[in-house]
Amino acid sequence: MTKKVFGKPKCLKENVFHYCAGCGHSIVHRLVAEVIDELDIRGITIGVPPAGCAVLAYNYFDIDMIEAQHGRGPAMATGIKRTLPDRVVFSYQGDGDLAAIGIAESFHAANRGENITVIFINNAVYGMTGGQMAPTTLLGQRTTTSPSGRDAVKEGYPIRISEILSSLPGTTFIERCTVNSPPNIIKAKKAIKKAFQYQIDGLGFSMIEVLSPCPTNWKMTPIAACKWIDEVMSKEFPLGIIKDIKSSDKGGKSHVG
Amino acid sequence: MNKVLMQGNKVIGEAAIRTGCRFYAGYPITPQNELPEYMAESMCQVKGGVFIQSESEIAAIHMVAGASAAGARAMTSSSSPGISLKQEGISSMAACELPGVIVNMMRGGPGLGNISPAQGDYFQATRGGGHGDYRTIVLAPASGQELADLTMDAFDLADEYRMPVMILADGMMGQMMEPVVFKEPKPRQYRERYVLKGAGAGKSRFIRGLILDPRAMEEHNWKLARKYEVIAQKETRHEAFNTEDAQLIVTAYGTAARIAKGAIKRLHDAGLKVGLFRPITLWPFPSRELQEISERTDNFLVFELSTGQMIEDVHLALCGRGYVNFYGRPGGVVPTPVELAHVIARQYSKKDRHHE
Numbered sequence: 360m361t362k363k364v365f366g367k368p369k370c371l372k373e374n375v376f377h378y379c380a381g382c383g384h385s386i387v388h389r390l391v392a393e394v395i396d397e398l399d400i401r402g403i404t405i406g407v408p409p410a411g412c413a414v415l416a417y418n419y420f421d422i423d424m425i426e427a428q429h430g431r432g433p434a435m436a437t438g439i440k441r442t443l444p445d446r447v448v449f450s451y452q453g454d455g456d457l458a459a460i461g462i463a464e465s466f467h468a469a470n471r472g473e474n475i476t477v478i479f480i481n482n483a484v485y486g487m488t489g490g491q492m493a494p495t496t497l498l499g500q501r502t503t504t505s506p507s508g509r510d511a512v513k514e515g516y517p518i519r520i521s522e523i524l525s526s527l528p529g530t531t532f533i534e535r536c537t538v539n540s541p542p543n544i545i546k547a548k549k550a551i552k553k554a555f556q557y558q559i560d561g562l563g564f565s566m567i568e569v570l571s572p573c574p575t576n577w578k579m580t581p582i583a584a585c586k587w588i589d590e591v592m593s594k595e596f597p598l599g600i601i602k603d604i605k606s607s608d609k610g611g612k613s614h615v616g
Numbered sequence: 617m618n619k620v621l622m623q624g625n626k627v628i629g630e631a632a633i634r635t636g637c638r639f640y641a642g643y644p645i646t647p648q649n650e651l652p653e654y655m656a657e658s659m660c661q662v663k664g665g666v667f668i669q670s671e672s673e674i675a676a677i678h679m680v681a682g683a684s685a686a687g688a689r690a691m692t693s694s695s696s697p698g699i700s701l702k703q704e705g706i707s708s709m710a711a712c713e714l715p716g717v718i719v720n721m722m723r724g725g726p727g728l729g730n731i732s733p734a735q736g737d738y739f740q741a742t743r744g745g746g747h748g749d750y751r752t753i754v755l756a757p758a759s760g761q762e763l764a765d766l767t768m769d770a771f772d773l774a775d776e777y778r779m780p781v782m783i784l785a786d787g788m789m790g791q792m793m794e795p796v797v798f799k800e801p802k803p804r805q806y807r808e809r810y811v812l813k814g815a816g817a818g819k820s821r822f823i824r825g826l827i828l829d830p831r832a833m834e835e836h837n838w839k840l841a842r843k844y845e846v847i848a849q850k851e852t853r854h855e856a857f858n859t860e861d862a863q864l865i866v867t868a869y870g871t872a873a874r875i876a877k878g879a880i881k882r883l884h885d886a887g888l889k890v891g892l893f894r895p896i897t898l899w900p901f902p903s904r905e906l907q908e909i910s911e912r913t914d915n916f917l918v919f920e921l922s923t924g925q926m927i928e929d930v931h932l933a934l935c936g937r938g939y940v941n942f943y944g945r946p947g948g949v950v951p952t953p954v955e956l957a958h959v960i961a962r963q964y965s966k967k968d969r970h971h972e
Contacts (some may be wrong), residue, residue: 370820382952393621401815402814402815402816402817403814405686405812405813405814406812407682410826414826415826416912417822417824421815421820421821422814422815422820423676423782423812423813423814423815423820423822424820424821424824425682425685425712425812425820425822425823425824426822426823426825426826427678427727428678428704428705428708431674431675431678431704431705431739434670434674434675434678434679434682435678435679435681435685436680436682437668437675437679437682438639438679438681438682438683438684438685438686438688438690439682439812440680441639441666441668441679442638442639442666442682442683442687442688442690443686443813443814444687444689446813446814447814461932463672463674463675464671464672464674464678465673466671467670467671467675471668490716497805497900512698553785589790
């Protein structure tokens with residue numbers, strides 16, 4: 360007798376991902392889809408894809424979705440969730456979308472403690488537009504708009520969004536993960552599932568930041584990109600749970616869900 | 617319902633609630649603050665009512681878009697500079713065919729301008745405002761009663777044509793108190809299948825404005841254009857006052873039309889035959905109706921609280937048939953009927969001489 364141990368998540372469509380080789384988006388899409396399947400929430404979930412590489416996410420997720428203008432995902436998700444409080448609502452955003460043009464929407468949705476989940480893809484560049492400097496670009500990192508490397512004097516510093524949002528009482532669960540290795544992918548999936556569960560339990564704003572490889576714009580091979588996350592990127596953006604209101608050593612003491 | 621005395625901003629709020637608006641998001645800006653304040657209080661008292669003071673005008677309009685997609689009758693309001701910020705979301709709602717009501721209580725501009733009544737946002741309101749090939753229905757109330765009626769109609773039109781509808785008034789309309797009777801709202805006609813509420817056991821749907829294939833985008837543009845054509849044919853509204861035997865027609869909307877009416881009544885007493893053509897829909901502009909009047913009268917005065925914006929639509933409607941003059945007081949200055957009566961009388965007598 361054979362047992363099926365691996366297959367395509369039910370809430371992913373048949374379409375082939377348009378993402379580049381070695382890109383983290385397709386992995387994260389799959390993880391979100393697996394979580395939706397496992398929580399059995401396909402029918403009540405509404406996703407809000409961003410402007411950016413994931414703008415076509417609705418071609419891949421077999422769930423109801425509505426595209427947001429650049430950076431406005433959390434505002435749109437707020438409108439949906441407040442209108443339909445029993446639905447599971449998530450926005451999916453890149454670093455330019457969330458940490459630059461949409462930082463006000465993100466910050467205030469988090470501060471209001473909107474009961475939504477944000478999947479935050481941090482790849483330290485603007486991917487879709489061709490590798491320009493992002494708010495999360497590392498110091499010294501070369502991009503098409505920081506050709507001699509990001510210089511703190513001229514361009515400021517990489518923004519640690521997860522740490523910033525963790526300081527807001529409205530947030531409940533924030534973890535930074537990556538998808539550069541099988542163990543890290545398993546951890547990321549657990550984190551995403553927990554974030555959705557917190558929303559289902561009505562606890563408030565949850566966010567998973569994923570350090571995501573962008574070999575094309577980093578001008579690296581996919582393997583080198585995964586290595587760069589371990590050796591360089593995760594030094595600036597440390598992995599792990601940054602806030603969990605259910606855990607007393609992760610900011611849970613002062614905020615009861 | 618009995619007649620009530622209410623301030624204009626609150627009239628809009630009450631009419632919205634009565635017609636089933638259950639989602640409001642907005643950001644404070646003078647001279648419309650009484651409206652969000654009214655919504656904050658009212659939304660707590662109705663089942664499923666949501667009020668959000670957003671972090672920005674931009675956030676407010678995108679919240680409205682989200683609520684609209686999720687099936688709520690949704691509204692936001694602001695005044696000129698705030699409406700500029702909302703344009704991204706209005707364009708997006710037009711693209712995604714999401715209904716919603718946007719109230720603009722215009723103030724002096726450009727820039728921060730001032731907080732006095734003005735009509736400088738006509739171009740922005742009637743030409744689309746944001747980027748791309750789209751239109752919004754624009755309703756221009758001129759009384760407390762019309763604020764009530766047109767607010768209710770705005771929600772119905774937004775649903776019927778699945779698009780954002782703007783109520784374009786000004787600080788004067790928002791601030792003044794007049795007696796109002798709220799009409800019985802119509803039951804909402806909006807198909808369930810347009811609402812995004814999770815796929816359930818069925819097929820999933822998505823709503824998007826990004827259409828990468830130029831041919832598909834063109835097709836979407838023409839689809840929207842056909843809708844706008846239907847609206848242009850069916851939805852024009854105007855008021856004609858003393859136009860039957862008029863020698864001169866004043867064209868004005870909103871607060872300016874009220875001032876014009878006062879001036880025309882004075883001139884009538886002095887024996888001058890002056891009429892008023894008041895567009896109620898600014899888009900679609902009642903061009904055919906104005907053309908019909910031009911068959912009887914060829915002397916027009918356009919009066920606006922701006923340097924001259926609606927006058928372009930008057931010219932487009934008349935196509936050169938008639939003499940069109942302009943009088944404007946921009947910047948938040950509100951002239952008296954006496955002042956305007958002098959202007960009208962001057963043009964009236966000049967035109968008489970021209971005919972001789």
